[in-house]
Amino acid sequence: MEVKYHKLVGADFLQSPNGGDSITPKFLVMHYTAGYAAQSAIDTFRKRSSEVSAHLIIDTDAKITQMMPFNRKAWHAGPSVFRGVKNLNSHAIGFEFVNIGFLKKTANGFIDAYGSTVREDRFEDFVIAKQPIVGSGEYYWPVYPKAQIDAGLEAAKAIIEAYNIEGICSHEEIDTRGWKTDPGPAFPMKAFQNLLGAGRRDPTQASQNVPFNVDVSSLNVRGGPGVDWGVIAGLKRGDRVYAVNTQGNWTRVLYAGGEGWVSSQYLERA
Ligand SMILES: [Zn+2]
Numbered sequence: 001m002e003v004k005y006h007k008l009v010g011a012d013f014l015q016s017p018n019g020g021d022s023i024t025p026k027f028l029v030m031h032y033t034a035g036y037a038a039q040s041a042i043d044t045f046r047k048r049s050s051e052v053s054a055h056l057i058i059d060t061d062a063k064i065t066q067m068m069p070f071n072r073k074a075w076h077a078g079p080s081v082f083r084g085v086k087n088l089n090s091h092a093i094g095f096e097f098v099n100i101g102f103l104k105k106t107a108n109g110f111i112d113a114y115g116s117t118v119r120e121d122r123f124e125d126f127v128i129a130k131q132p133i134v135g136s137g138e139y140y141w142p143v144y145p146k147a148q149i150d151a152g153l154e155a156a157k158a159i160i161e162a163y164n165i166e167g168i169c170s171h172e173e174i175d176t177r178g179w180k181t182d183p184g185p186a187f188p189m190k191a192f193q194n195l196l197g198a199g200r201r202d203p204t205q206a207s208q209n210v211p212f213n214v215d216v217s218s219l220n221v222r223g224g225p226g227v228d229w230g231v232i233a234g235l236k237r238g239d240r241v242y243a244v245n246t247q248g249n250w251t252r253v254l255y256a257g258g259e260g261w262v263s264s265q266y267l268e269r270a
Pocket of ligand 1: 076
């Protein structure tokens with residue numbers, strides 16, 4: 001994917017009337033639509049009276065609809081602060097992933113946030129986690145289909161190549177009112193944040209040798225990018241490494257004492 005004239009090449013473009021002021025994007029904010037279909041989000045964002053919008057809607061089947069050029073403000077983040085920057089709408093690109101969010105399991109099936117009963121077989125799988133914002137006990141969070149996440153990652157990569165993006169955050173973590181729960185525990189936030197560390201093509205960017213922490217109890221360092229390569233060292237949770245480059249799902253890192261390859265999924269941006 002590629003960004004041209006502030007639009008994602010190949011995506012449908014339907015302009016939302018909500019927003020439009022000029023911005024210089026430096027953050028990506030991740031959301032879920034709290035719905036079942038991309039069309040309902042598209043309809044909402046095209047309605048002026050809704051007073052909401054986002055730059056991208058990413059459907060479960062990977063189809064992407066853009067609703068605002070990336071250099072124009074959309075209304076998705078509400079009252080917000082991230083790394084000392086207030087009002088993220090003025091500084092961020094909003095990604096909306098089609099996903100219903102939290103479900104409560106009952107004897108009669110799943111109940112969604114709107115009080116409707118939904119069949120379990122509608123979903124591939126769930127992450128089970130608490131969310132005190134919405135109530136007590138455990139909630140079932142439908143997983144995001146791989147095709148949808150891959151499309152989101154490709155779009156994020158293209159945007160990172162086109163703009164100076166400094167951070168990727170969830171709506172939940174920036175919402176100053178403490179109401180928001182999206183994109184929730186089923187969303188692979190780390191996979192997106194890792195794009196900033198090692199995914200850039202331009203080696204002259206400051207993203208070279210970006211610091212990460214090991215986020216697993218023990219992590220093998222290998223001589224090359226894959227499990228066929230021998231283990232040359234061991235790292236443990238919290239160890240600091242510096243990403244040099246990536247290949248597939250592997251990252252070449254500098255660590256205290258050497259250099260080698262680790263599985264990217266166990267690295268967290270420091
Ligand atoms: Zn949101």
